[in-house]
Amino acid sequence: MAVAAPQTSEGQPPKIKASAASLIDVGSGQIYFQKEGDKRREPASLTKIMTAILAIEKGDLKDVVTVRKRAAAVSMGQDIGLKSGDKLYLEDLLKAALMYSANDSTVAIGEHIAGEHDLFVKMMNDKAKSLGMKNTNFANTNGFHHPNHYTTANDLAILTSYALQNETFAKIVSTEEAVITWLPDEESKSVTENGEEKPLKQRTIHSTNRLLRSDYQGINGVKTGTTPRAGNCLVASAAREGRQLAVVILNSNNRWNDATRLLDYGFKEVRPVVLAEKDELVTELEVREGLEKRVSLVALERLEVYVPRIEVEKIQRKVVLTPAPEAPVKRGDKLGKMKFYLDDKELGAVDLVANQDVDRLSWFKRLFDKS
Structure with a gap:
């Protein structure tokens, strides 16, 4: 599968067809782009990202799951034909949910x-x-339409960023093909000629995420979703040069191109910006009863963030200092913070520390100063 080349102009994000979208840095959780990012929408099978990460955290991959009537009764949309009493490993059911989008x-x-x-x-x-998903409510495990089942592009970006940091989840969503095995029960074991047990049933599944079979550089997940009401949806992720980005596409008639164009925008137009250098002189602060009246404050460490090139000039700095300290002050004492904001959202912060020792005045000089 070939993917379209990005179409950006002078660092501007590409125009996309999705009704809502969000682009996030998986490592930092910083959102670089959003379109109707906080508008409630139906997530379709992107719901299964939450189902899966919760099951991975609460269960054991080698748990044997016995299928009940409710799961066996699911017939709407994609399924793997589970029947009541079927036994499968939890790991295989997770693969069916994340890769093949099986509702049952x-x-x-x-x-x-x-x-x-x-x-x-x-x-x-x-x-x-x-997780801070403030505009989300789930009513089922798979994304079937329900009036109280909704989320947003930004909330799904937060969820995906969290889930991708789980190795098991990340491995499954990056897998293109897997074999699902139904386990034999005690009454219906099947054996080969040499007396070894063999599974009753196996099924090969392929990921519904076409990007895994594309030539897009670094693609490594995540999940598709489609219903008549939600439209064509997609969460995709890719890693390049030590960075991993994820994009959420909701209700698009070309989700594949929307996703790759936004990912390309993130990798090409979102660049590192140094906001503070270690030991950079920032300001001074009064010192009470010190041999020196003021102490220089420097940045404790280097601060680098990724920001879209077109937004670098919009970054604002705010210096917050402690009340004037009383001597003695030691080199390295934390006496403030320097914070950076973009569109009222904090990009990062660095501690401000004393750049030198300031000794206390003698009692006589303190008395004289007060007089």
Whole structure:
């Protein structure tokens, strides 16, 4: 699969067809681009990102999951044909959910982890709140339409950034092909001629994420989603030169090009900017009862962030100092912070420290100064 070349003009982000989108740095959590980023929308099968990461954290990949009636009854959309009583490893159900987008597998996962579907959904919402997903509410495990099932592009970006830091999740969503195995039960074991057990059933699945089969540099995930109401959705991630970016595309008639063009924008137009150098002189602060009346404050460390080139000039700096300290002051004492903002969002901060020792005046001189 070939991907379209990015179409940007003088550092501007590309025009995309998605109704909503978000571009995030997986490592820092910084959002570089958004379009209707906080507008509530239906996530379709992107819901399964939450289902999967929660199951990975709460379960064991080698757990044997017994499929119940509710999961077996799922027939809408994509499924792997689970039947009541089927036994599969949790790991295989996760692959079916994340790679093949199987709706029945997510119900089986939720019931296994929480004991019942609705309790698992509550766990999903609790997790969303803990991650700071402020405009999200889940009503099911797979993304079926429901009036109370919604999220936003920015919230999904936050979720994806978190999930991709889990090695198991990252490995599954970067896999193009896998074999799902149904485990035999005690009453229906099948054996080969040499007496070894063999599985009752196996199925090869392929990822619905076409970008994994493309020539796009560094692509390594994540998940597709499609329903009539949500439209064509996609979360994609790629890594280059030590950076990993993820993009959320909601309701687009060309989600593949939207995703790759935004990723290219992130890699090419979002560049490192040094906001502070270590030991850089920033300001001075009064010292009470010191041999020196003021102390120089320097940046404790180097601060570098990634910012879209067209927004560098919009960065604002704010210096926050402690009340004037009383001598003695030691070199390295933290006496303030220097913070940097872009569109009222903090990009980073660095501590300001004393650049020299300031000894205390003798009692006689202190008395004389007060007189």
